[in-house]
Amino acid sequence: MDKETENCRNVNENPCNMCMPMGAILPFKGVEQSMVIIHGSQGCSTYMRRHIAEHFNEPIDVASSSLNEKGTIYGGEASLIKGLDNLIKLYNPGLVGVLTTCLAETIGEDVERITSKYLKERELGDFPLVTVSTPGYGGAHTDGYFLAVKRMVARLAKKTEKHSRINVIVPNLSPADIREIKRILHMFKVEFTLCPDFSDTLDRPFERPYKKIPGGGTKLSDIAEMPGAAATIQMGITVDDDISPGRYLEAEFGVPLYNLPVPMGIENTDLFIDVLKQLSGNKVPESLERERGRLLDCMIDSHKYNFQGRSVIFGEPENVYAIFKTCMENGVYPVVVATGSKPGKMIELLNNELNNYRGEVHFLNETDFAQIRKKSIRMNANIAIGHSDGRYLTEREGIPLVRHGFPIHDRVGGQRLLSVGYVGTTMFLDRITNTLLENKYNSYRNSMYQKYYKKLKVAGQQLQG
Amino acid sequence: MIAMKEAGLPDVFIKEREDFIHTKGKQKKQLKCENDSVAGCVSQRACVYCGARVVLNPVTDAVHLVHGPIGCASYTWDIRGSLSSGAELYRFSFSTDLKEEDVIFGGEKKLARAIDELVLKYNPKLIFVYATCIVGVIGDDLEAVCKAAARKHGIKVIPVQSSGFIGNKSAGYRAACDALLRLIGPTSRNETKESKCVNYLGDFNLAGEVWIIGNYLKQMGIKLNVAFTGDSSCETLKTAARASLNIVQCAGSMIYLAEKMDEIYDIPYLNVSFLGLEDTAESLRKIARFFGDLKIIHKTEELIKKEVNAYSGTVQSYREKLKGKKAAIYVGGGFKAISLVKQFSEIGIDVVMIGTQTGRQEEYEIINELVDEGTVILDDANPTELEKFMVEKGAHLLVGGVKERPLAYKLGIAFIDHNHDRKHPLSGFAGAVNFAREVYSTVCSPVWKYIGT
Missing domain, CATH: 3.40.50.1980 (Nitrogenase molybdenum iron protein domain)
Structure with missing residues (x-):
């Protein structure tokens, strides 16, 4: 095992991450009646909308202050104010996220001041304008995501009387995953506030009439009451404390924090279930026990196939850690583990998992696909697990890709991929195993022929001669 | 906002957007375009x-x-x-x-x-x-x-x-x-011109479209020197000055280059469009006429005859299935919008709403001439406007890019991907059939039966 950072290089070749405002849009899409405006030039919002829309197959409306040359030189206050006016008129939102960009931050826009002045001048009282400082050079999309959740919670949270609900803070999971987490919470009969909840807003059913802001999302009044909750479960074990919403609730309001990994794999899901057992005082429902049993059955059924896997895992740290654990549990041993983001606590966590592990595994952080490719070849990886950009490994090196995470652009259904809980892990594992099997069926006849028959033939010729 | 009032939708509008939206036959004033986007309106434009x-x-x-x-x-x-x-x-x-x-x-x-x-x-x-x-x-x-x-x-x-x-x-x-x-480079000015040799501007070889057109030119006896910029390379681009004609398809992106090359290298240019059977045939004739060589003209007519024979029957059969449907168009540039109006008319479809992100004044004038009375024309539209006008005008399908697609689907409207991501050619005679087939595949899909109204 070795640790490598490649930031001594001056070129990022084929990026493995996105920018901070992109990540910050997502949580705003998971709050009821919310809209977002990006303070910067027009293209930022359009690129990000396109990126998100293509993954979820949902319309993604994000406004821009459309900063032009004049605004860049003399300040963009007027553009932002006009943008807010128009956005509120067109969408009548209940909350507006105001994100910055490289440009706005570099020219020194004081968005906090502009928005408070705006609220006063328009007599909007305490209308929730949530500002988030997200310069593209300040961090990756993962950082933007958690910072946005934290800012939103901080803006809406009110000192509340204690209540029995629990807070559940989720990372960038699929809508299907969020629905599964909610199902498990319901099984335990716990009341909860899950934030951000884009399970409906970014995977909405076909219905008429069309609503510009989809129904669903975490209720603002529920977020306001998060400080009174019995506990917070945050699926953000890799997240740095300074952008951690759960830490914020703990530090400011004394809400006990259970900082857990994404419940993927048997151990991580057990952790989640144990906490729910403890918090609810309820026994594990029998149907959930049976789901666990089926996962174990699946793990046993597939273990020999899985043992063939030498995996390369990449994406956001939180997802990478969860996939890594699941792979380790099933013998799909990881050989390259990579993130384009700053790793947060990921490296430390991964190292903890390597006690007594004798295999060779490379950790790459703040990396790009050129490096991932190089290491994958050297390590003979035969299965890649991560978002769509990994298709490059398939095309160039023939390493099949199990699509997971965000974005998935070259296949449909990224929003419907289920991978959490016992049921989701089972489905995730099947996707891995079947990819390995497909590869096996495609290659074993020819590889055995090449390896043994040819030799036999040569030997035969020698005998004859 | 006049057009929205016409459409009976006075509820949501942004005053500044009024002049960017027209209904053909209702306004005397020129459509406003080639301007900065209005902040906060959720423009579909990129950067x-x-x-x-x-x-x-x-x-x-x-x-x-x-x-x-x-x-x-x-x-x-x-x-x-x-x-x-x-x-x-x-x-x-x-x-x-x-x-x-x-x-x-x-x-x-x-x-x-x-x-x-x-x-x-x-x-x-x-x-x-x-x-x-x-x-x-x-x-x-x-x-x-x-x-x-x-x-x-x-x-x-x-x-x-x-x-x-x-x-x-x-x-x-x-x-x-x-x-x-x-x-x-400026030194290319001294390059010797090759007769019967063209550069092809404004085709990005999506799904091999440059190759399709290159084959036509070859059959006509004309050499395709280099395309800007589909399947081009450093070396081939550097030889551009040797061509005796530039043909320009995507005018929005390339007309400036064509004018400059005329000025600097003395290469005249022709506007062409290879979208649709009619436009393709007409453009090939235009090129042949430019060279004025009887052999080329003859070969061109032969080519057109052969290709039209091969494809027009199929296009006609789609026309019968699609006749009377209504289309909305929202694309990047004016050239594409204009071509689409003509292409839709080839398959019996009327355009009820049409707009672009960056169309130019003269392109909007052509659009205005081409479309029927009552068609909504809009520049730099946003999702709110697209939704309102598509619903109000009863559009059966939308042509657009990745961002517009989910909006159409959520409204229960068919969709044509006319963007740079596509993996099938829409250019030339073969492309015209692909286009008709794609329209049919989305407008006449069985899925719409299940969504009610």
Whole structure:
């Protein structure tokens, strides 16, 4: 095992991450009646909308202050104010996220001041304008995501009387995953506030009439009451404390924090279930026990196939850690583990998992696909697990890709991929195993022929001669 | 907002948007266009960098290096359907990945080192260096760095002035054309002209479209010198001055280059369109007429006859199934919008709403002449306007890009992907059939039976 950072290089070749405002849009899409405006030039919002829309197959409306040359030189206050006016008129939102960009931050826009002045001048009282400082050079999309959740919670949270609900803070999971987490919470009969909840807003059913802001999302009044909750479960074990919403609730309001990994794999899901057992005082429902049993059955059924896997895992740290654990549990041993983001606590966590592990595994952080490719070849990886950009490994090196995470652009259904809980892990594992099997069926006849028959033939010729 | 009132939708409007929306036959005033987007309206437009990258990206053996923070390179990595017959380097996305300290202390040194690294690794003949928003603001001297690098490595290192805030996508087209002009270089002026040799401007070889048109030209006895920029390379682009004619398809992005090349290299140009049976045939005739060679004219007629015979029956059969349907169009440029109106009429479909992100005044005038009374024409529209007018006008399908697709589907409206990601050709005679088939596949899909009204 070795640790490598490649930031001594001056070129990022084929990026493995996105920018901070992109990540910050997502949580705003998971709050009821919310809209977002990006303070910067027009293209930022359009690129990000396109990126998100293509993954979820949902319309993604994000406004821009459309900063032009004049605004860049003399300040963009007027553009932002006009943008807010128009956005509120067109969408009548209940909350507006105001994100910055490289440009706005570099020219020194004081968005906090502009928005408070705006609220006063328009007599909007305490209308929730949530500002988030997200310069593209300040961090990756993962950082933007958690910072946005934290800012939103901080803006809406009110000192509340204690209540029995629990807070559940989720990372960038699929809508299907969020629905599964909610199902498990319901099984335990716990009341909860899950934030951000884009399970409906970014995977909405076909219905008429069309609503510009989809129904669903975490209720603002529920977020306001998060400080009174019995506990917070945050699926953000890799997240740095300074952008951690759960830490914020703990530090400011004394809400006990259970900082857990994404419940993927048997151990991580057990952790989640144990906490729910403890918090609810309820026994594990029998149907959930049976789901666990089926996962174990699946793990046993597939273990020999899985043992063939030498995996390369990449994406956001939180997802990478969860996939890594699941792979380790099933013998799909990881050989390259990579993130384009700053790793947060990921490296430390991964190292903890390597006690007594004798295999060779490379950790790459703040990396790009050129490096991932190089290491994958050297390590003979035969299965890649991560978002769509990994298709490059398939095309160039023939390493099949199990699509997971965000974005998935070259296949449909990224929003419907289920991978959490016992049921989701089972489905995730099947996707891995079947990819390995497909590869096996495609290659074993020819590889055995090449390896043994040819030799036999040569030997035969020698005998004859 | 007059058009919205006409449509009975006075509830949501932004005063500043009024002049960008017309209903044919209702207004005397000219449609406003070629302006900055209105803040907060959720424009569908992209940025200067996007425009520049779209135009230059198909240059296959170039290194496309984005000088800026990671996002810009990340969102544009291999997302286009341009094909190459040779190099594959254009399918990579390179970025200087500027970080906070670079923004504070400047990114010039990092850029210079990045170019050194890339030259060492890929040995390219050509590097395009794209400026992003902050490059202009932090004061990096792109020109100087590129010039020094070009001298050091003996290759072309061309800066592309594509900072996002300096305009819209059209400004990016212009920046790209300027970069291409620098590549061709002033000395090419002395190049000897080849007769019966054309450059083809404004085709990005999506799904092999340049190859389709190149085959037609070959059958007519005309040589395709180089396409701008589909399946082009550093060397082929540099020979551009030897052509005796430029044919221009995507005028929005390339008319500026055509005019400049006329001025500098004395190459005249013709506007053409290879979208639809009629436009394709007419454009081929136009080219043949330009050369005035009887042999070419004869071969062209033979080609048209053969191709039309092969495809018109199929198009006709789709026409019978699609007749009377209503289309909405919202695309990037005016050229595409105009061609689509004609193409829809070939298959019996009326256009009830039409708009573009960056159409020019003269293009909107043509659109206005082509469409029926009552058709809504709009520039730089947003989802609110698209939704209102599609619903109000009873559109059965929308033509647009990736961002518009889910909106159409959520409204229960069919959709045609007419963007740079597509993987099937829509150009030429074969493309006309693909187009008709795609319209049929979406408008007449059984899924719509289940959604009610």
